[in-house]
Amino acid sequence: MRSLWAIGLALLLGSAQAALTDVTLDNGMRVIVHEDRRAPVMVSQVWYRAGSMDEFNGTTGVAHVLEHMMFKGTKNVPPGEFSKRIAAAGGRENAFTSRDYTAYFQQMQKDRLALSMQLEADRMANLVISDELFAKEIQVVMEERRLRTDDQPQSVLVERLMATAYQAHPYRRPIIGWMDDLQNMTAQDARDWYARWYAPNNATLVVAGDVKADEVIALAKQYFSALPAGALPERRPQAEPAQVGVKRIVVKASAQLPYLLMAWHAPTLKDWAQDTTPYALQILAGVLSGNDSARLQTSLVKMQQIAVNASAGYDAVSRGPGMFMIDATPAPGKSVDTLEKAIRNELERVQREGISEAELARVKAQVIAADVYQRDSLFYQAMQLGEYVTAGLPPAALAGRVGKLRAVTAAEVQAAAQQWLQDDRLSVAELDPQPLDAQPARANVPGVRHAN
Template identity: 35%
Template sequence: MRFSITRGPATKVAGLLLGVALALAVPRPSHADIFEAHEFTLPNGLDVVVVPNHLSPVVVQAVAYKAGAADGLPGKNGIAHFLEHLMFKGTDTLAPGQFSREIDKRGGSDNAYTSQDVTVYHQEIAKEHLELVMKMEADRMVNLRLTDAIVLPERDVILQERGERIDNQPGGRLGEAVDATLYLNHPYRLPVIGWRHEMERYTTEDALAFYKRFYSPSNAVLVVGGDVTVEDVRKLAEKYFGPLPKGADVTRERLHEPPPAAPRRVSLSDERVRQPYLVRSYLAPNYRNAKGNEGYALTVLSEILTGGSAGRLYRRMVIEQQSALAVDSGYDGGPYDIGRFNFYATPRQGGDLAAVEQEIDRQIAAVLKDGVTDQEVADAKRRLQISAVKARDSVSGPVFMVADALGKGRTLADVQAWPERIGAVTAADVLAAATQIFKPANSVTGTLLPKPAQEAAQP
């Protein structure tokens, strides 16, 4: 399913000028060492990253467009996800669905996903077919062909998808309510897939307008990983993406979030809920706008709180008190504009959701009062850095990591420097970051509850 809550001839350039310009697009090897990676930029603005990994004769290709749901016009925020579906509907040279069929019959796989900030299309296939997938991806970057006969049936598909993933899922509806309450003004408050009443009015013109505005080489990142060389990828990228027109310059135009004034709560009851559930979200700086290593300190803090059996909350609530069936936290510093820090908890069967929330509050208060220890920080950093090292063994992992990060405005150097910046975090950094975000007015608490039998029976 192409959805994430988390899937005409090109212009010709004069041969001599193109050849000279392409010769200047030399790869710049990264100096960090999570994985080997090389970056170069084509004259039309396409950013290209190559992540060689010769463990198997497989390649993974991803194209990330720097456009997501938050870039839609008012009333059209879900159009980014709708266009993601329509990108598989064909060009002058590819029939609807042929893109995926060509990959499938060669034993490969393809898909896509849309988030608030980026839309990513990706394929995994034997290395001898890289030229085919690159040719097809370049083709649909500028040559998508849409008509009402193609678009309107797909609109029914995304409406059905919304029903399955959101409308008929109490957890999905709670997530929408939390987002709409956490962000007062910023478009992150709107669902990636869109509101149903707006989706019902999407048109072919809406999809084409978004496509023409955002889909171009200068607003995209091509990442290729696996059994490839930089030279091979550069030749193919120059051949298929190089002749495409640069496209207009794109500026993200988004409403800004005002300072929060009060803590907020939302609660959803549903007869299908068997286990209560709690989520607490705090607005937080993201990696792009954090001061110093604030974002990395929040990553370490999350690991200290819920990093496996060693985490404070996990140890206290799941092992010692046995009050919670599960508890977790997470810092998301990836979004282009605003990050967030989340807590999640489910009490044991028959347990008290209020008691679980109180314990989370006590643990937050303990961090704010006494901070964290040097040993906790050292242990958390070691676990995080080990997980980064393990990423080297994956072919697809680094590709998705780079595509997502660069699509959201970060750099390859940022991605590669992650272990180093995690390693620089101190206990004082963690306390300072926690003090900055753990403010009641900065939060929304959402609860998912079973609906009482007598209430559920009412029409």
């Protein structure tokens, strides 16, 4: 019987045979095409290298607000018509904003790619941001903040922890923005953001699916080449000062259970061919959580019954600095302090004793299998390419990711835990649950889906 490792590697090698084309148009727009002929569909994504980390105090959330406004019409396409045309062609579309980028996508039959490019090129250059439509949409965004952050105690804790853990770096600001900034934002703020960052030389077009690279490149030239490059602002380094001791906060919010969040400053992938620590930290996250036999689940939830859940997470790919995070909810009758001590004991055990070769092999198989199965989706093939190149990494870094993970040693995992999971890099946030007060019902805001 073939092992999961062998099966995953075979799938990966088969996926790697798909052709990848990476070109840059004369106006600076990058075009990446990943050919995958398993189904007659395609996904097209336009990535702008502008996210919340590029914002200024006083206008936090403007990147996300502009994402909303991108669907509100251009000189050529009336408000709401963009989505209607995609739907009429049998496709689906949406967008998302992060700390590092804003991206827009369509999933359609392969023969409708021209429509996708035509519409994206139009709103890259011809967006109309009227005061009237902005006034309506900013209300939608504020309600979105209330629903997804203000009314979610764990989300509030994460937001406050980020504002504490980062002293200077713009990652300390929430992607959706502070409410006060949203309340005082104007249509001109959105227009300024659009003029500053929405240009072909700050964008990457990623197309994946049953397409031919030369035809995609020809369409990209047809629709985007006429758009002039913009004079992009200078991006200055925004290094985070070294932390000099543990930071702790307690957040009081209406909630049923307490909650613990621990975050350590950690490196991200910069030189993919030479870096080893980010890959070791990915394996460490898998050692600590990810399945029923992982250390946090086994020790804290099953054996000691101190927690009802516990997990670790780490993202190696970003434009800015990274965080290695552990979150957990204490079991009834157990304190957050007891839970934190138990987590620390597990980390100290890895730092002191390391991990076994069998444990390393199991986690590698799990991480690699997840990577392979994710690549089975056209959307995530394009998504990963967009994330990597927007972070300044070449497509080769994505193609080589599995090989780098396979090369991680137990000693490297132990060394990464020893070096990075130290108190001088740590911020701790505790949710102190307050009585659940009855919340008055709010009127529905068009465009926002209310939680039940």
